Amino acid sequence: MVLALSVPDVSAQAKPSGPNPGLVGLLPDEAPYDLNEESFEALTGKWAPVRTKVSSLVEKLHSDKSLDVVGQRRVIEELKEQIRLIRGGIQQPNNKPVVRELVTLHGRLARRVGLAEALLDAVTISTKSAKPKAAAGTPREKLVGSVMVLNTYLKSFDTGATWIDFLSLNEVAVAVQKKAPAKRDLDTLRAALKTLQTKDNLGNAAQIKFLQEPQFEAVETGLAAYLAVAGKPMAAPKSPGKPLDDKTRSALRPHLVTLAAAIASYEETASRTAATRARKALMAIQGISRSQYEQLGEALRPHYLGYNLRVVASEQLLARYVAQTRVEKKPVRDVILEAQVSGDSTTTARVGIDLLPSQQGARFNMVLEGKTITDTRADKKGASIFTHGEHTFSATKLVHFDGDRFTTKPAEVAVDANNTIVDVAAKSSLVRRIARKKAIKLTPRSEQIAAQKVAADVAPEFNGEVDKQFKQATADLAKHVNGPLDELKLAPAGRSVTSTDTELRVSRQLMGSGKLAGGMPNPAVVSKKGLVVHLHESAINNALDRMNLAGKTMTEDDVKAEFEKTVSTFLGREFHFKSEAKTSDDSGPTTLMFAADDPIRVRIAEGQLKLIIRAGLKQGGGKEDIPAQVVTMPFDVRIAGENVAVARGSVKVSAVSRPKSRAKQIVRAGVVRKKLTAALKNRMIDRHFNVTREGADPINLSVTRVEANDGWLSIVFE
Template identity: 30%
Template sequence: MRQQFLWIAGCCSIIVWAATQTWAYQDETPQPVGLSGLMAAYAPDGLSPADFEDLSEEIDESWKEWTLETGQFVTDFYEGENDTFEAQETALKRVRVKLNTMEKALEDSRYRSIHDQIGPLYSNLIARVDLAEAVLETLTIDEEAALKVRTQAATETLKSALANFRRDMNSVRGGQAWLKWAKSSQLQNFRPTNEESIETVNKVKAQLETREEYGDEIREFMSRESFLQLEDALAAVQAAVAPVSPEAQLELREQLGMFLETVDEYYDEPTPELAASLREQFDAIRLTAPDGGEALSSAFAVHFLNYNLRLAISEGLLNKVIGETRNESSQINDYIMGARVVGNQNSNVNLSVNIQPSTNEARFELNLNGVVRTNSFGSTSQATIQTTGYHTFNAVKSVGFDGNEFSTRPASVSVRANNRPVGARTRFSGGLFGGIADRIAMREASARMGQANGYTQRSIQEEVSAELNREVDSRFAEASMELQNRLYGPLREYGLYPDAIKYSSTSSQIHGSTRLANPTELGGGRPNPGIKASSKGILVQVHETLLSNGSNRLELGTEGKKKLSDGELRAMIEERLSKILDRDVDLGEPDESSEGTMFVFDEPNPIRFQIIEGEVILTIRAGLDRGAEGSIPTQIITVPLSPSVVDDKVILTRGNVGVKPVERPSNIAEQVARANVMRQKIQASLPEQEIDAVFELEQEGKIIKLRITSIVAESGWLSLNIE
């Protein structure tokens, strides 16, 4: 019996030992590293193996093998067993090489034949790769490098607070003692990697926290703004130098995984809720990440907080709009170099625009090239000299634009004067000695031509410079005022004024970029580099976020705007557009069948846009109040609109209108009937349209004809080329 007991006990011990070893082994199971467990398990739509197979069938024969290999690399990036940092970096680098090839091809007109195929692929892939690289960098950043990044802003804040504190203490009696008390000299030389510096920060911060232990007078003095700013700056330094805990690392991984998941959801359906969630998650990651979110910030800014309206204006178009040739004639009646001069002059002047490279503003030069021909008679008491002149000049006036106002610089004028005497008459002309007298007068006139040319040169310089400065300065000052009053004023009134504006220029184009987004909204992404303005046109690119964020400013679904008729909605939009565009806008009369019907918006921001695969998809969240006919609860309506240019017409083709309920209906047949009503209502309100692609622009009496030559709706951007 005893032996049996010992045998059983021994077996139990072995089992317990084995179980313990199993648990220990499980505890030692390697945790996911890098992107493992954070990225989607499969490639998203547009990047799947099937998508690359389809693309290889469409693309040029010479690119088929490249396309299939790219598909393999992308599939491996998402689905491969890349369980180490090194494997993930290798997978990313292979895809990055393919992206670099795409970018070069898109920027090269020689590969124009494949731009339509690889452009959407590039846009679909670049953001995901940039974000993946940023996430990997965030997770693998060197501790010392992370500390440097993390403390950089905090150190600058500390120096600023110290400067304010020093100014304040220098202005009060006994302030020098407080500077010593706060160890201002040591703090000024703060270094985040120096233990003594960190100890000084901790000591001064602790001293500041003891203000409540002092009497009223000192406590009040230590509550001055400069003390509070210094205390906040020291707290920021303490937070920045604090080591990242293992718990924080786990929290960071969770945040990054949720962030990447939300990115994929947003690309599928860009709702206001997901946009706000991405902003919140990004801000949270910045607080947790060891580098303060620096690596992720760059990628997020490029693809989610970028400009959502872009303009590229060619030099050719500016010359078409601004350039002109003038021919002017005038009389000469002056007193020059002791002689009365009369005659006439004819000026032929050509104005052109030359765009100049500039990174912080758009800059261009107005070039004025002219020829002045003169025929004059200069008379003194001794002789009358006939002189002809052929004078050339070149004037350059520099103009800048920063997105808010124009600025000008003084004109620079160069002149080449060429006067030539061609005849002379004296009181002896016609007599015995007339010929001799005339020749003497001609020799004297020729001897003075250098002086005459100098006078002519100065006169033309002064006249051209004064007139050019006066006219250009006046016109662009007026243009700045009109921009503020007639455009930016209404935009501010309706909450549509951009929160970011940037203008720049190359040697051949002016680039303007603006963003409309509040702290809970997203901006634009990175546009397709293959879509460019022509050498004589303008490229206008509108991102889907501009349309969605602009629609949010209608404040539909808020108090007083929860119920609107079709006519009221049209009138509100017409009023805003008319004021912004400074001309009457007529959206047409509402459909007669909609009389008495009200749109019902149960939540704010019920309208959003998505631009993808050649379509602008309008999504509306609304119900209908049909009075006696009953109400239709809130539905999600999607209206695909396909823009195209055919001959001289822009055609907006409406696709199948989709309708689905927000809440699952109890009666399917009733929902089908509701969907049909909503579909008919939307189709009546948004008919297919055809508008002229050719329009006219008036510039100071000059009519310029412009034509929309192409419209591309792809990867979040609606791009219009106008020539």
Template identity: 25%
Template sequence: MYRVRPLFARLLFASMAFITVFSSTTRAQWSSGDRQRLASELELAAKNLDPSQFPAVAESSAAVVSSINAAELFFAQQTDPANGAAWLEYLDLNPLRELIASEASATDIAREAISLRFRLVGTTPGLELSKLMLLRRDLERLIEAVRLRDADRAEKAVAKQMESLAEKIREMDDSPSADDVSTIGAVIGLLHSSGQASGLVESFRNQFSRPNMAILIDESMVQSAINRGVNQSRPVRDCILGTRIVGNASLNGVITADLLPSIGEVRVQVALAGCVSSQNTGYNGPVRLQTSGTGTVNVSRLLHISEAGISADNAFVQATLNTNIDAIEHRLRLVRRIARKKAAEQKPNADRIAVEKLRSQVGAQFVEQTDSATAVSPPDVLGNVRPVLKRLSLDEPARLWGSTDQEIFIDSTFRRHDQLGSVVTRPAIFAAYDAAVQLHESVVDNAMTPLLAGRTMREGDFEGLIAETGLPIETQAGVAESGSSVLADENTDSEDGDEDQDPFEIDFANLRPIIFEARDQTVRVGVRGTRFAQGKRELKQAMEITAVYESARAEDGRVLLLRKGDVDVSFPGPGKRLSVSQAGLKRTIQKKFDDVFPAVLLDKSMTVPMTSKLESLRGRVFRPELVEANDGWLTVGVGQID
């Protein structure tokens, strides 16, 4: 009689690719009282450090050697010879093992351990192997052990950092800056890796435990996949109280979906509201009855949706039916009179039976259709992402599903065991949108610091890392080929000399190697480095290479991010005056990064491919219609183009 689109379930599961925060207001959770309390805890913990808990160099070195041997054995026994040889050549495990065996200086051991650790952190398929993850963990412990090898000196250094952080925390305001959060995170990470002040570490993690990634799926997107009109006819073949009924019935109505408030799952109320009409002929012996009927039917069912799948409550069905006997046909008047009298006597009972049959039939069909939706297996949305997270030494984000009466949300916190989330809830969105992504500054810091902190990368390396994930790299000219570089400056004037054509390399800073700030309706992005080199020229100095973007609305209504001015290259902190050569290198840095930070972002619409499994979304075009940056949160809302 009618059909509910089972594909709406896939739409709901597709929203798992995005992560959302459930909150209606921006509210700081970093009050003056909180700051004073944590600062006092820091100062107290600084006086009670336990150097015996520092990782020991000897034990850590032995663990690394054991993990190296296990990795070599794995590649020798569990992979084909060519593949195993290629991996061992890439990993180059012998130098570190030989340094440890020869009892080389701790500095040399640490330097080689750091180099090997960088080879184990990336996007290359295979780095998620358990043997390599174990080796990476042991390397990180060895690096920390070397760092803290002089227990007395290390204890004083750690205590000094804690006391300095306590003083800094007291001076912070209700909305800490990205630098503030990163500084806190660095100290908390140090305490965690050195086995100190576990209660204090947990206090900070609890304080900075707000979700830091978000997406909202508006109810209209769900309704566009489910809501539809129903206009169906079917033949009637039935028997009620000995009367055989033949005819046709039609159902006209609408199927609708409404979101309901829920935390822990998404709740969707799917309902059918329709009008029924029929024209039938009843046969009872030699008598024929011409009947017509009108009625209503209302069916609803509550669906519960989560990563585990879709379940449904029992359907609730209501129906009414009013049947009229339009004519009784028989050649004898007496028979017609008797039939009319008997029909009148049986009509109440017959109507009750007919209503129940209507309820049962429509309800069963509705359950069948909605059951087809619950049979859809939820996709493992982190299936492709999970290996990449392991390769990058990152933890799987925690997630919480839910819904309000206006939107679907999935609340997620992306951080490792030694990292922090957000201390500020997401800002409310007052503009209309079909879907809105929200990203906190801590996400970028948490994702990029383990990969890039202290690392040396050459021009094009970063694109290669991303290309290995299978994600497209979009540039001003389109999508870059794997191995190509958006950093290449194809428009360099020949008068700049051949040296400007040489590839460059940059040493990333240990603290916030990637800058991402969303404050006061501006977005600031960039990199922090400690060295930049190109050809024979080298600049060894702390530097920030940044671009600032502001939102602007185009004539067609779309929202863009426009870069304000040129790429900025600054050298924070005290430093020597740049030489002529270094000043020239600064101009080269600006030129090279001009393509990294294009003049316009978010200038392209997004079209859902016609091959999408979401039939209701195929061919739809979306574009950014909302961009806001406040309190460390970047919000991008998209809407459908009619």
């Protein structure tokens, strides 16, 4: 008996007959429309073949029923190679004109291939083996590194570009990125190797010696090693773990079909319903096989279950924020080595920060560096010793941040004390000579005492101030960030706080049960001196769901009040939208009847934020209510001079359900368009602002870049 389970556009058999069909019947028969060749017409020139190949491979994976499991894995491996190629292209400056299209293609393709591989593993592998660690890299990987080193080395010379052209190094760099090089690529590599191997024929001793330097030799050796194995047929991909039994596979397939269809729908609509179906399918899979559930979760996490709010702060920006210089003058009154010491001291100290690598929370040192200058007089037994001291010090205090609280360790202080005897005064020259001689003899001891006193002055104050500031920072974090998120039921389901020696990274997963989240953010948006915020559309949509607008009837003012309440809760202070003057054609308040599913959705793609409202209009005066419409309002977001410009594009209106009368629908669409767009005008937002600091001048920040692409809104502050 064959049990068939149907879902929209997808049919699969729970108990397929014959050999394991793998992805056949799991993936939709039609390839995703947003990965067809026409979707990326802007990718021309050297990227046109990539566009064609990707489209062809994706189509083959979905529609070629003759592919067995081994053939499917081959296609997936080829697609993964294209993903690596595109990822490399994103990083290359010469691809800047098409980087948006490359980022979009990379994101869409990586997610779909990740899903396909996860599904194939789920129906073929019972226990997935751990990935082996490469000992030293393949010949191709070694050559990639050598070419990169040589390229960097040559660019440090004024004549470097000439040598790069002479060796066709740019073409070599492109060719060696390909896991399956074409004949033209291999010819390029062979030509470069021949040029290096025949360098003695140049006839110029200086040039020959230059080409014998280690950077060139590494590339020559790498080319020879790589060409010895390149171009040979690839071995059939091996199943990476223990095979799955037929009974478990048969039970899993219907739920895998549902999972694949739900994610396909989610890609197209960002629908809450689709996300819920996907999560329910995963839970059903967990009930059948925990190992398959864990495999799927691990495979899908980077694409659909990852962090959807990511903040990356550079050390340079953090250093600007904490930077302070303080000057403190005070008198010196002490007894040192039985002498009465008087005078004054001036201490100049500068505060900084030093990030430390850490995968378990962020770690950094607060750094205090400075100098204490003293001018003192020591009186003892009729002699006065005048001393000038210059004592440099450095204090470091370790701070750990786990996402909720900051914890600190006691400061460590190092002092380099230097005393110089300026003058000796006494009633007789004999006493002066004896006093000077003794003072010189005691200089090491006096410097040791000076170092101890500087450390004793610096450490308590530094410890006290840093501890106080981070205790307050912990309280502020609970009050203004974590607390409001809890109140709004948006507490992160997962988070990651890490640091490198140049960046502090905080990532949060704003996702409730039955939801999906984000994948990897735009890799082209980085800042070495500022702050980058990556916000995924799923974080926005999950927050909108918490407002419980589904199925409600609300006036425009009610909706505005609801948004103001939510924003006020998050900010911890009253927030109100700027009131708009009424226009002459204002026909009165708008009353919205929100749809039961996905009343408000936000999509982010191709430089735009799209606000999608599913709602009807309640009309008074005996007029017929307008049934639910889908209103799509695109907003272009870009830097325009001294502002961030938010410009509304062409608004589209369509009926949720097919209307009986096309003419009536056109009228309805016009009414809805007019009502809903009246309050949503173009905006110019000042991109410059100040960040206040306690006890110091504010720092100036500006929005220097805004990118809306592949589901992510990325903003750079510098």
